[in-house]
Amino acid sequence: MAISRPMLLVFLLLILIMTSQFEWRQQLVDLDMTASVTPKQLQISREEAVKEKIILSQEKNIQRLKELVRNLQQQLLQCKGNNKTNDTLNRLTEHVFELERQQILED
Secondary structure, eight states: OOOHHHHHHHHHHHHHHHHHHHHHHHHHHEEEEHOOOOHHHHHHHHHHHHHHHHHHHHHHHHHHHHHHHHHHHHHHHHHHHHHHHHHHHHHHHHHHHHHHHHHHHHO
C-alpha cells in the first residue's frame, strides 16, 4: 500500500497539530494551577522560606558556639594543668628556701 507524498505530509501535519494541541492544553492546565495559588499562599511560602533560612543560620551559630565552648574547655584544662605545675614548683621552691634557711641556721 503506497501512500502518495502529499497524503503522507497531510497525515504528518495532522499528527503534529493534534500533539501540539495536547501540549498547549497541558501548559494551560499548568498555568491555571499556578494562577490558582493565592497571594496569601505565596506570602506563606515566602515566610516559610525566610523561617527556614533563619533556622539554618541559627543552627550554624549553635555549631560555632559549641566549638567555642569546646575550645574554652580545653584552655581551662590547660590552665588547670599549668596551675598544678606552678603549685608544685612553688612548693618545691619554698621547700628549697626552707632547706637553705635551715642550713644557714645550722652553720
